[in-house]
Amino acid sequence: MPAVIVDCAIYRDGRRTDGPADFSDALDEARAEGDAFLWLGLHDPTEKEFDMVSSEFGLHPLAVEDALTAHQRPKLEVYDDSLFMVLKPVAYESESDTVSTGELMVFIGDSFVVTVRHGEGAALSVVRQRLEAEPEVLKHGPTSVLYAISDAIVDHYIEVAVELQVDLEELEAEVFAPDNSSGRGPSVSSASGTPTAARIYDFKRQVLEFRRASGPLAAPMARLASAGVPFVHQRSQPFFRDVNDHLLHANEQVEGLDRLLTDILSAHLAQMGVRQNDDMRKISAWAAMAAVPTLIAGIYGMNFAHMPELRTVWGYPAVLGLMIVLIFGLHRTFKRRGWL
Structure with a gap:
């Protein structure tokens, strides 16, 4: 079991403190104090390993099934004893022009936060360190963890969108550059020999993968920014509104990239038709x-x-x-x- 536990800590009054090594004892201690909470981080747990956690924390069976199965859309579910949220971090490899997505599940309940991470990306150690440096935010309890994770993922959406924009501008310049061999018309293939239309279509697929991660998150984030969500601290709404604004900005960038790719592909095909007529x-x-x-x-x-x-x-x-x-x-x- 320790192999899947990335980190386990008790937070009191916005500060990380030492606690029992066993997460069950640590949870009892956090609940006994009332103003403390436990943050347990897991990475790729098996069904048997996660059963020990779910039974101890009282997690809902449907949420447990989603956390183990993975391949979920971003969503927010409210159960009797916990709040369950699915987020999809995004990574972009500029050398191969590939967008990859991971999965991160967050459980929030009575004096606890359980994060379940699938894949190699979206490590939460940096999020922990940044959050631990802001004790005023940590005083909001488990909600602060959900905010910090959401904020980090959405901010990275914007960074990836900027990287995609830069690569798309390079692709656009390459698509409409005159063919050096003939001195006329757009280039039919890239420097690597890949047909230009195929490159545009592949880039469009990467943007679509990005949209599948960021688009469905808009509704859960808007809900968290509103009042009346169980297990969410009432003073945390401004934080979630800020995250929601950043998410809307990221989604606008992604939609703009998708429209621009469609226009580039249409213009390229039109120019190829003109060239064939010539x-x-x-x-x-x-x-x-x-x-x-x-x-x-x-x-x-x-x-x-x-x-x-x-x-x-x-x-x-x-x-x-x-x-x-x-x-x-x-x-x-x-x-x-x-x-x-």
């Missing part, structure tokens, strides 16, 4: 110029006895000259019209 006009122009000498040569190749200039000494050069003049005239006409 290529078809060039092909048609060259085919027309090739058709003229083919027509003349075809007529004179029919071997009729009575044909113009058939027995003239200069007939053969004259026909060749006519072919050259017609081809040159067609070439100038197509060039003037922009087909070549």
Whole structure:
């Protein structure tokens, strides 16, 4: 069991204090004092390991099932003996342009906070350290932990959104840069050889993964910012309103990225259509110029006895000259019209 326990501490009057090593004894001690609470942090517990925690803390079976199963949408559930919230931290690998999401479950109840983390991301040690440096916030009890975790995750949403914006601007410049090999039109593929449309679509999928994490969190955060939520300190509403404002800002950024990607993809496909039309006009122009000498040569190749200039000494050069003049005239006409 100690392997899955990341940290376990009792907080009294906004300060971390030493307590019993066993979390069961620590919970009894925190409840006996009244103004203290226990924060137990778990990482990837098994069903058997979490059963020991859930039975001791009196967690609701449905919330326990969600915490073990993972792959949940961000949500807020209120049960008789606890408050259960699911958050999805986001990480972005700029080198591979990949957005990954983790899962973090928070239980709040009578004098306790239990956090269950899945995956390697979203470590809460930094959140603990920052919160322990603000005793006035910690005096709000278990609610302060929920606020600190939510604030850290939402602030990271904004950081990831900024990183995505920077990479999207680079992708946009690359998409609409002229093709160096031909000096005309947008680039069909990136420097890595990946088709441009495929890169845009893959980037759009990463933004969609981000939206699945941040979008559904808006309703739970708005609820926490309002009054009347059980197990939430009444003075914590301004803190949650601040987090909600940051979340709305992050969601607006993500929606803007999604719209911009759609516009870039549409513009790229439109330019590719224009480029294909240009290529078809060039092909048609060259085919027309090739058709003229083919027509003349075809007529004179029919071997009729009575044909113009058939027995003239200069007939053969004259026909060749006519072919050259017609081809040159067609070439100038197509060039003037922009087909070549």
